[in-house]
Amino acid sequence: MSVSSNLTRRQWVAGAAGTTILAGCGTAPTPGKLAPVSILKAPSYSEDLYALMQRIIVEHRLDVRGKRVVLKPNLVEFDQNTVINTHPKMVHAALEAFRAAGAADVRVAEGPGHRRVTLDLADAAGYFSTVPKFESTFTDLNLDEVTKVNLVRPHSKLSSLYLPNTVLGCDLLVSMPKMKTHHWAGATLSMKNLFGLVPGGVYGWPKNVLHWAGIPESIADLHTLFPRTFSIVDGIVGMEGNGPIQGTPRPMGVVVAGADPVAVDATCCRIMHIDPRRVSYLTLAAGEEQLREDLIPQAGERIVSVSAAFALLPSLESLRLVNPASGS
Amino acid sequence: MSSFSEELLDRQNPDGGWGYGRVGSSWTEPTCYALLALTSGEVYSSEGSRSAAAARKGLQWLTAGQRSDGGWAPRPGVDESTWVTALALLLPPELSAGDRQRAAQWLLSQSGRESGFIYRLRLRLLGVRLDPTQQYDGWPWYPGTAAWVAPTALTFLALQKLNRFTGDSQIEKRLAEGKAFLLAQRCRDGGWNHGSTQALGYDSDSYPETTGAALLALHDSKAPEMGQAIEVAERHLRESHSLEATSWLTLGLLAHGRTPSEVAVMPHQGTVAISLAAIAGAARQGRNLFVS
Numbered sequence: 164m165s166v167s168s169n170l171t172r173r174q175w176v177a178g179a180a181g182t183t184i185l186a187g188c189g190t191a192p193t194p195g196k197l198a199p200v201s202i203l204k205a206p207s208y209s210e211d212l213y214a215l216m217q218r219i220i221v222e223h224r225l226d227v228r229g230k231r232v233v234l235k236p237n238l239v240e241f242d243q244n245t246v247i248n249t250h251p252k253m254v255h256a257a258l259e260a261f262r263a264a265g266a267a268d269v270r271v272a273e274g275p276g277h278r279r280v281t282l283d284l285a286d287a288a289g290y291f292s293t294v295p296k297f298e299s300t301f302t303d304l305n306l307d308e309v310t311k312v313n314l315v316r317p318h319s320k321l322s323s324l325y326l327p328n329t330v331l332g333c334d335l336l337v338s339m340p341k342m343k344t345h346h347w348a349g350a351t352l353s354m355k356n357l358f359g360l361v362p363g364g365v366y367g368w369p370k371n372v373l374h375w376a377g378i379p380e381s382i383a384d385l386h387t388l389f390p391r392t393f394s395i396v397d398g399i400v401g402m403e404g405n406g407p408i409q410g411t412p413r414p415m416g417v418v419v420a421g422a423d424p425v426a427v428d429a430t431c432c433r434i435m436h437i438d439p440r441r442v443s444y445l446t447l448a449a450g451e452e453q454l455r456e457d458l459i460p461q462a463g464e465r466i467v468s469v470s471a472a473f474a475l476l477p478s479l480e481s482l483r484l485v486n487p488a489s490g491s
Numbered sequence: 492m493s494s495f496s497e498e499l500l501d502r503q504n505p506d507g508g509w510g511y512g513r514v515g516s517s518w519t520e521p522t523c524y525a526l527l528a529l530t531s532g533e534v535y536s537s538e539g540s541r542s543a544a545a546a547r548k549g550l551q552w553l554t555a556g557q558r559s560d561g562g563w564a565p566r567p568g569v570d571e572s573t574w575v576t577a578l579a580l581l582l583p584p585e586l587s588a589g590d591r592q593r594a595a596q597w598l599l600s601q602s603g604r605e606s607g608f609i610y611r612l613r614l615r616l617l618g619v620r621l622d623p624t625q626q627y628d629g630w631p632w633y634p635g636t637a638a639w640v641a642p643t644a645l646t647f648l649a650l651q652k653l654n655r656f657t658g659d660s661q662i663e664k665r666l667a668e669g670k671a672f673l674l675a676q677r678c679r680d681g682g683w684n685h686g687s688t689q690a691l692g693y694d695s696d697s698y699p700e701t702t703g704a705a706l707l708a709l710h711d712s713k714a715p716e717m718g719q720a721i722e723v724a725e726r727h728l729r730e731s732h733s734l735e736a737t738s739w740l741t742l743g744l745l746a747h748g749r750t751p752s753e754v755a756v757m758p759h760q761g762t763v764a765i766s767l768a769a770i771a772g773a774a775r776q777g778r779n780l781f782v783s
Contacts, residue, residue, distance in 0.1 A: 242696075277698075280700055283731070283732060283736060
């Protein structure tokens with residue numbers, strides 16, 4: 164295990180053990196006790212991503228033996244000229260790694276926000292050709308059985324949400340987003356990726372009810388419902404500019420992972436030279452103070468060694484990290 | 492009986508409805524499409540046939556699901572009427588799937604939130620220019636949200652079908668708005684996507700399934716834009732592998748007098764796709780239940 168110099172092995176283990184997830188059955192992390200975030204180099208998708216996933220599982224002490232695991236990639240639209248979706252090789256590697264770690268069942272599940280014909284989209288995005296028996300492994304969350312879940316003290320205007328039983332019933336939810344800019348939210352990472360859990364079969368395509376309820380507020384609400392989601396961010400090639408669909412590919416050669424979505428997303432923001440304390444959904448979910456870089460233990464690479472300024476739309480320039488070297 | 496109809500009969504739940512997949516609880520959308528599919532075939536006309544019995548049972552399930560406000564929820568247990576109400580209204584009137592007038596009234600009470608008076612007034616007061624696509628009343632997927640292409644196309648078809656019998660001026664007015672909404676929502680390539688033609692100034696491309704559905708809804712439009720839309724639909728049909736998408740494209744092109752070619756599709760399929768394929772098959776034989 165490679166640990167950055169400001170984190171001892173003891174701190175690492177304590178942090179990881181405290182937040183190993185079982186989705187939907189926990190409460191938000193206590194302030195000041197954030198789980199470590201792994202920053203791992205992976206220059207291309209031809210790397211041994213399976214070994215990388217195994218390393219993440221071991222480093223974060225994810226005990227999935229006998230558990231039901233759901234991998235939630237970001238599958239939105241397909242455009243051969245850009246990189247909208249989580250790369251299927253990332254998802255395949257995670258699938259095999261969690262199976263090898265003893266999970267009783269590992270499913271890939273997604274509810275795309277624009278396209279109804281999910282399997283057609285998955286085919287175009289290369290999931291069928293990359294993931295063996297993809298169809299039998301996949302659950303379309305837009306059309307899954309649902310249960311109404313009430314929101315206690317919501318940030319948004321929502322008082323409840325219908326959510327898919329496949330996710331509500333799993334032991335471990337793994338959010339696997341693409342590292343992208345987002346023209347409304349600033350950045351779309353592991354927390355925003357949870358929009359795909361909201362079923363189109365109830366709310367439609369797109370899940371416009373979330374937009375009217377407030378995008379940052381809805382992201383924060385979904386985080387409240389799934390606070391212990393494990394996150395693995397595909398930053399091997401991210402998207403900058405007019406993300407999340409019409410942006411430009413940005414090779415970053417990095418995978419970011421951790422058991423606290425707030426910590427992971429804040430770290431990804433810093434890698435993209437976005438100030439996480441100016442990203443509304445992060446401050447709503449955790450408070451500005453909690454997003455300090457020194458409160459997020461980091462393992463693997465240092466942020467400064469993998470970061471680069473993502474192109475931002477002019478309307479988002481105010482989110483730019485002022486001093487990337489210090490993370491503030 | 493077509494293989495699609497056989498498959499639908501095998502998928503019917505004991506309660507009479509259909510789920511989205513081979514197994515799963517009953518939802519309004521797949522049930523409506525399955526009923527449309529079963530009743531679009533010639534087999535249905537023979538009294539006592541298996542499909543006729545299945546349709547009767549399905550209709551019972553559907554009728555029991557009509558809510559007190561006249562609409563239908565996506566499935567039992569969801570406490571909100573939504574766009575699926577349009578699908579129930581699309582069923583042939585002789586099937587008596589619930590109270591059609593109350594269903595129509597519910598649909599007429601719905602419109603995209605962004606086209607509402609208060610929202611428009613607020614934008615004006617804020618000095619924000621109205622987007623041309625927000626000038627017309629379309630229909631949302633879910634109450635209190637914006638209007639989108641697919642629910643507008645399907646509600647348009649349902650109300651248009653109903654109004655052939657009623658000639659209601661209120662419905663006529665909404666149909667004119669709905670048609671204008673769809674024409675305003677075309678993408679740069681001439682087809683339709685979910686309903687976002689531009690994202691912060693960047694043009695968006697169309698999708699096969701929504702292009703087919705919008706083309707079907709605009710079956711009697713003589714607008715000059717239709718020629719380009721038909722070309723886009725034909726291109727999508729050549730490139731698409733999804734049964735659901737190709738069925739919508741087939742229905743849309745047939746409604747404009749074209750003879751779409753048969754295409755190879757992926758083997759997987761949900762109940763909606765299978766139903767639409769059966770409906771498209773019947774349309775190829777001259778019986779398009781969406782418009783006739």
